[in-house]
Amino acid sequence: MFFIEINQNFGEHTRLLAPFIGIITIVWLFFIYYSHKKYGTKKTIIYFLPIIIATLFIESAGVASGRYYYSGYIIYLSVVGGAVPLIIILAWSVNLFLCMNMGKHFISKIYQKRNYLQIIFISITAGLFGVCLDLLEDPIAHYNSWWIWEASLNGIKFFEVPILNFIGWFVLIFFMSIATLLIERSRFSENRKVLLSITSISITGTIIFVIHGLIVRLFEFTGLS
């Protein structure tokens, strides 16, 4: 069920893939170092591991469903039949860590109370910031074949990228931020937080799939997809 594949034809059918992989690697290493230095090992695991596991399943299911595919990367992972580049999974952990922390800074300036409402505000901001970045990144990625959306996909598109992709980005970052912040701010021991952050992926993942599925249905019902 789980396999690792090594591709020896790096960059085939793609353009400028090396700089893209380069920036993700640099930023990911920097964030791991920074998070470890500021928060310690356990919190770094809470911030990075759940999103890595969740997106491994989501991306693998996305590829296996035939909506998009990745070519030209070196290391591929697969859990449910779709091969996903390792660097894409790491990029998701960068997205979450970056957008969630920007959301924290932004919301803490306008709403200081540390309560559930603040968690919702931070998560909405993180989701919106993530979508803003993806509106730049995804069309360029598709154009340079870093990942390729099937041309037969219907619905509204933003430079060949289905609009449902951006909604997916928002839903994923929003719910993963909520889960991460709830665990981070809980009063459990650090070890228990690590354990909960991993096991709770099943709950967060189910919510993400249900909400995204409902939005897809709504789009189909209204003829937008």
Place this chain on the structure above:
Amino acid sequence: MEKTVIQFILENIMLFLPVGITGIVVTVILFFISKRENIHESEDLKSDFITLFNIRLNIYVLVYLFIWIIIIIIGLSSNFIIPTIIGGIIAAIPLILMTLIELRTKNSKVL
């Protein structure tokens, strides 16, 4: 033919169901058996700033700016001009908002 991710999951429900249920049950058990500690944690957001040339900069904004610049350079050098400009403007919104909120807080502190 392509399917939605939901269709894919429903077709492979025998794979996802045991994994999902196990995760949910373990989370619920852990949630109820875990002791709550009485520690008050506050967040230190001030340490996320660095000073460069006498300018106080947020580390996350700097990283976002770095990604933004590199992606724009890649977009422009691959001759994908219009989408890069439009995407670049939209992706600049978080940068603008973060800068504005920082300036607003700075000014209100001075006042």
